[in-house]
Amino acid sequence: MGIALGPAVVRDLSRRRWFGMSIVLAGGSVLLLAGAIHLTMAVFGALLVGAGAGMAFLSGVTLLGGEVGDEVRGRVFAFVQTAVRVVLMLAIALSSSLVGLGGSREITIADLGISISSTRLLLLAAGLFGIFTGISAFRQMDDKPGVPVLPDLWGSIRGRPLSAGEKVVGRGTFVVFEGGEGAGKSTQVNALADALRAERREVVVTREPGATEVGQRIRSLVLGKQSNLSPRAEALLYAADRADHVATVVRPALSRGAVVISDRYVDSSLAYQGAGRTLPVDEVSWLSSWATGGLRPDLVVLLDVPPEVGLGRAARRGTADRLESESVAFHERVRYAFLDLAAADPKRYLVLDATHAPEEITAAVVERVAEILPEQPPEHEVTDALNTIAEADLERRAL
Ligand SMILES: Nc1ncnc2c1ncn2[C@@H]1O[C@H](COP(=O)(O)OP(=O)(O)O)[C@@H](O)[C@H]1O
Ligand SMILES: Cc1cn([C@H]2C[C@H](O)[C@@H](COP(=O)(O)OP(=O)(O)O)O2)c(=O)[nH]c1=O
Incomplete structure (x- = not known):
C-alpha cells in the first residue's frame, strides 16, 4: 500500500525527508498496535505500519539508487536485499521467543479490560525505537534545514512543497x-x-x-x-x-x-x-x-x-x-x-x-x-x- 500509494500522496516531498517521516509513521503505528483495545484498532494500526514500512522501503531504495555509483550498484542492492531478509528473520525469531517469555496480566482501566502482556510491551519498545530511528534519520539526512516539517508535508500533498531558503551570507x-x-x-x-x-x-x-x-x-x-x-x-x-x-x-x-x-x-x-x-x-x-x-x-x-x-x-x-x-x-x-x-x-x-x-x-x-x-x-x-x-x-x- 505504501509503495503503491505513497508517491501519489506525498508527491514532491523531498525524498530524504520522506524516508525519516515514513519510519516515524511506521513506529507510531506500532505504538498504536501496542495500545489497541479493539480488533478494528489493531487492523488500522497494522495497515499504517505496512504503509509506513512500504514508503520507507521505497524512499530508501530511491535514495540509494541516486547516491550509489553505477559500478557498485548491483552489489549494494544485493547486499541490502540480503540484509533486509536477515533482519526480518531475526526479528521474527527473536520477537516470538521474547513474547513466549512473559505471561499476560489483566488490569482494568475504566472497564476497558486492557491486558498488559509481553506482546504489548514488545510492541511498545519497538514503536519507540522506530520513532527514535526515524527522527534521527530525518535529522541526519534533512536537505531543507529550517523549513518547518508539517507545513512542508501539507504543501507537498497539495503539490507545492516549501523550498529551502537561500542563505544570506553577511550580516546586513x-x-x-x-x-x-x-x-x-x-x-x-x-x-x-x-x-x-x-x-x-x-x-x-x-x-x-x-x-x-x-x-x-x-x-x-x-x-x-x-x-x-x-x-x-x-x-x-x-x-x-x-x-x-x-x-x-x-x-x-x-x-x-x-x-x-x-x-x-x-x-x-x-x-x-x-x-x-x-x-x-x-x-x-x-x-x-x-x-x-x-x-x-x-x-x-x-x-x-x-x-x-x-x-x-x-x-x-x-x-x-x-x-x-x-x-x-x-x-x-x-x-x-x-x-x-x-x-x-x-x-x-x-x-x-x-x-x-x-x-x-x-x-x-x-x-x-x-x-x-x-x-x-x-x-x-x-x-x-x-x-x-x-x-x-x-x-x-x-x-
Ligand atoms: N506624515 C505626513 N503627513 C502629511 N503629509 C505627508 C506625510 N508624509 C508624507 N506626506 C506627503 O504625502 C505625499 C505622499 O508621500 P509619499 O512619501 O510619496 O508616500 P508614498 O511613498 O507612501 O506613496 C507627499 O506629498 C508627502 O509630502
Ligand atoms: C510591490 C507591489 C506593489 N504593488 C502596487 C502598489 C502600488 O499601487 C504600486 C506601486 O506604486 P508606487 O508609486 O511605487 O508606490 P506608492 O504609490 O505607494 O508611492 O504597485 C502591488 O500591487 N503589488 C506589489 O507586490
Whole structure:
C-alpha cells in the first residue's frame, strides 16, 4: 500500500525527508498496535505500519539508487536485499521467543479490560525505537534545514512543497516600509536613510516595483493605465520584479553588511494581489517566497493611513496609476490585510499611525531600527569600507 500509494500522496516531498517521516509513521503505528483495545484498532494500526514500512522501503531504495555509483550498484542492492531478509528473520525469531517469555496480566482501566502482556510491551519498545530511528534519520539526512516539517508535508500533498531558503551570507539588515498609497513611505525611507548615513552606515535605498532595469520594464507593464492585466498575470509580474530585485540588489547589499531599506516588498503582493484582487493569499505568499528564495525582512514598518487620506495625498502628487485609481473598498481591503499581517507577527512589525507629523514618525522609526542594527564597527573600519564602496562606484561609472 505504501509503495503503491505513497508517491501519489506525498508527491514532491523531498525524498530524504520522506524516508525519516515514513519510519516515524511506521513506529507510531506500532505504538498504536501496542495500545489497541479493539480488533478494528489493531487492523488500522497494522495497515499504517505496512504503509509506513512500504514508503520507507521505497524512499530508501530511491535514495540509494541516486547516491550509489553505477559500478557498485548491483552489489549494494544485493547486499541490502540480503540484509533486509536477515533482519526480518531475526526479528521474527527473536520477537516470538521474547513474547513466549512473559505471561499476560489483566488490569482494568475504566472497564476497558486492557491486558498488559509481553506482546504489548514488545510492541511498545519497538514503536519507540522506530520513532527514535526515524527522527534521527530525518535529522541526519534533512536537505531543507529550517523549513518547518508539517507545513512542508501539507504543501507537498497539495503539490507545492516549501523550498529551502537561500542563505544570506553577511550580516546586513533588511528594513521594509509598507502601507497604502500616499502613506508617506518614500518620505520615511529617505528620512531613515539620512539618519543612518549620518551614523556613517552603508545604506541602500530601493523599492518595488522597478528597482532594476528589468524591474523598470515590469513597472511600466503593471502600473501603466492602458494595460489590462489579469490578476494572476499581475501577481506573476510583481513576483518576477521581486525575484530580480532580491537577486541583484538586496542580497548582494546584505552580504556586504549594508542596511537595505525597501519601499514595499512581499506584503504589498499579499495585500494588493491577495486581499485587493482576491487571489488566494497563501498562493501569492508561496509565489513570493519562491521568488525571493525565502528572504524575509528583519523589520517591516507599516505606515497605516485611512485610504481617503492617503489617496488624497497621492492625488496631490500627480496622475493616478492603475492601482491608485481602484475603488475605496479595494484600498480598505488592502489596509486591513496589512494590519492583519502585522498582528500575526508583532515582533517583526512596527505599526505607526501615518496621519501624524512626518518628524514624529521618523523619530519612532529611527528608535526601533536602532534596536535591531548591529554594533557599529570601529571608525577606521567604517571609513575603509565606505572608501572601497566609493572607489568601486567610481570604477563602475567609468566603465
Ligand atoms: N506624515 C505626513 N503627513 C502629511 N503629509 C505627508 C506625510 N508624509 C508624507 N506626506 C506627503 O504625502 C505625499 C505622499 O508621500 P509619499 O512619501 O510619496 O508616500 P508614498 O511613498 O507612501 O506613496 C507627499 O506629498 C508627502 O509630502
Ligand atoms: C510591490 C507591489 C506593489 N504593488 C502596487 C502598489 C502600488 O499601487 C504600486 C506601486 O506604486 P508606487 O508609486 O511605487 O508606490 P506608492 O504609490 O505607494 O508611492 O504597485 C502591488 O500591487 N503589488 C506589489 O507586490
